[in-house]
Amino acid sequence: MINVIATIKVKPGTTAQFAEIMKKYVPAVRAEDGCIEYTPAVDFDTGLARQIKDENAVTVIEKWESPDALNTHLASPHMAEFKAEAGEFIEDLLLTVVQEA
Numbered sequence: 001m002i003n004v005i006a007t008i009k010v011k012p013g014t015t016a017q018f019a020e021i022m023k024k025y026v027p028a029v030r031a032e033d034g035c036i037e038y039t040p041a042v043d044f045d046t047g048l049a050r051q052i053k054d055e056n057a058v059t060v061i062e063k064w065e066s067p068d069a070l071n072t073h074l075a076s077p078h079m080a081e082f083k084a085e086a087g088e089f090i091e092d093l094l095l096t097v098v099q100e101a
Contacts, residue, residue, distance in 0.1 A: 002064050002067060002098070005096040006093065008092075009056060010091060011090075014089045018090075021082070028076075028078040029073065029078070035062075035063075035065075037063040039062075
């Protein structure tokens with residue numbers, strides 16, 4: 001299993017609009033072979049001193065059975081549709097892919 005943390009930086013003031021578009025695609029992603037978890041999230045202020053917050057970011061917490069499952073996901077037709085619909089809002093994408101130590 002691999003874990004992916006995808007941080008999607010969006011244009012200022014577009015987080016809610018971007019998140020609404022993304023929510024439409026979540027069921028299709030979760031139905032993919034090899035998808036264990038796929039959860040878009042936005043920052044929540046806990047008041048913790050070391051917390052880093054970014055109101056212009058959506059973080060996607062993902063778990064996949066394998067790198068092949070992740071690559072199949074990235075090449076899926078619904079991800080191409082998502083990129084066409086939401087791409088204008090995206091400024092940057094940062095990926096962290098980890099496995100259990």
